Amino acid sequence: MPITVWGLALGTALLVTGNILLVSVTALVGQQLAPSPLYVTLPVALQFLGLMSAALPAAHLMQRLGRKAGFLIGNLVGVGGAGLAYQALAVEHFGLFCTATFLLGISIGAGQQYRFAAIEACEAPLRPRAISLVMAGGVVAAVLGPKLAVLSGHFAPGREFLGAFGVLIGLYLFTLALIAWLPLPKPEAAGSAAGPARSYGTLLRQPLLFTAIVAGSIGYGVMVLVMTATPIAMHGHHHAFGDTASVIQWHVLGMFLPSFVTGRLISRFGEARIIQSGCLLLALCCLVAQWGAGYWYFWFSLVTLGVGWNFTFIGATSLLALSYRPEEKARVQGINDFVVFGCAAFGSLMSGHLQLWLGWKMLNLWMLPVIGLAMSLVWYAGVRARSGVEPGLA
Template identity: 55%
Template sequence: MPYTVWGLALAQALLTTGNILLVAVSALIGKQLASHPALVTAPVASQFLGLILATLPAAFLMQKLGRKKVFIIGNVFGIIGAAVAIQALLISSLLLFTLGIFLTGIAIGIAQQYRFAALDECAKDVHPKAISVVMSGGVLAAFIGPNLAIWSQQWFAQNVYVGAFVGLAGLYVLALILIIVLPLKSNTVNAAAAQTDVRSYGALFQQPLLVAATVSGAIGYGVMVFLMTATPLAMHHHDYAFPDIAVVIQWHVLGMFVPSFFTGHLIKRHGLKPIILLGCALLIISAIINLFGQSYYHFFTALLLLGVGWNFTFIGATQLVSLAYRPQEKGKVQGMNDFLVFSTAAVASLFAGQTVETIGWMWVNLISLPLVAMAMLLIAKSRTQA
């Protein structure tokens, strides 16, 4: 495996650490600053808004400017976003905090291309393993992120959450330095090639491969975000301390990324559809566990399985996408796939807080069940073969 893939995995680890910080504190900060329950997860939703608005431009810019330059731009957005969030916390402004999280969302959206960049760095026969290696960077983040969220509460006495965003800015600086020194392939496409036999979106989405990838990626990611965003709020309602919430998030993230060490092998051995369907089944089991109780172990087990289910659906979907385009269509397909996947996640994050605050935690899980079942049905009926 080329060392550039491992470098991308480390960059992914740094940015995922930042994402975990945001997951652990953003909804709680929203609850502290919001004047209405519907606004509690507005910062989380703004993060996904920034993410989805970045996906299509980032994919196209990478074909014009190369991946490295666009990755650098993304990390700069992250640094600026963390600085804005710090100022917002100091003056207790939900609007300014939401803006800061929006800017970090742009950084996260651009960083989603790390997994596609790994495909450019290695031969096609090791693509599943390359995706898994990059995603496995999240294992390091699972240990650093929640602990950083806890430790940083002691850094600034006037506001327990300011330290988290100082740490976030530091992570983006480290990722920026790493991307600068990493010799990534350019990924640029010349103008003549870009205009040759590029299919329309209508023609592209007639492919069962691409439909299956988009459905499994969007619903798998959306349900994961819906339950993950609502869980800290549900635990807070049941008077769990922040360190308990952080540990549950930590194991959730371990569930998201530890399987990456063998997901690629499982896909090669059993095929894409069985692994994606297994991931969907785990998402359903997670929601069912939440319906049976609100003890610490219910939250812990459910979120752990939620992470594993997401891993199988997301890595499987990424591999499906890589089979559904010609070289000159790379930016178009990758960008649109991420746009649809993260648009779904943004909607899920927006309604997660409002749902748990208004109609309750049980309904958060009940709503998830038919969505995942629909994804399973569509994937099972597709004629995709791998």
């Protein structure tokens, strides 16, 4: 595997570590600084808004300037956002903190392109394994992120969360140096255009591309919605906070640990079977929630949810790479991330409301038809591929 892919895997590990650190403290900081309880989760929402806003521009910027320049700019924005958040906490300014989380979201949006850069850094047969290796960086983050969140609380006595953003500045600076060192292709070497790129409408009418985007969006949206509702549900069933933290940590390991083998499974069985398997695991998660509300029910449900997300997301990313020409990569990668992370943002914003309105069991039941939609689309695209109408999906 090329050194570039290993470097991007480390970059992803640092990115996700920072994300977990943010997840651990942002809502709590909002609770401290917000002028009203209505605005407590505004910093989280603005982070997702920044991520969505960056998806299309980041893809086009990297096509014009190259991956290295795009990732360097993204990490510089991250350093600025983390520094602004540090200052906002120091002076206890909520508006400044909201601006900082928006900038951090933009930086995270640019970092989501690491997996696409890994695809471009190796030959076609190695691409599923390259995606898996980059995503496997999240295993490091699953262990390191929560530990840094706890340890950073001791860095600035009397200022509980100030140290977290000092650590975040350090993570972005380290990633900045890593990207500067990596041998990423220049824009002219990233692929030569064979003709004009097709319009968004024409691209989205391809069943293969549409299926990849919808499968990735549903997998991500269902995962984020159920994961975000879990702490509320466990609290409602009188579980200790330590049990909830344990379940979430195992869930994150379930999300990223299978990445070491997912690429090989895709190479052997094809994208369609892996996405379908992921959907079945997501459905199993929702069914387990109907059987009980003890610790081990939540544990098994959330680990299954994580593995299901891994299969659907990596399978959909690999499938996406088959659906566009080199000159169309910015359009396709940008619109894919905009839709996928838009669904993730919607899931995170709706999860608390749905948990309160529907309850844990009914919330999970409502996910089954959505998962069924993804499975139906993958099946339909597979039928077209086998009939020769739409190539690329085994």
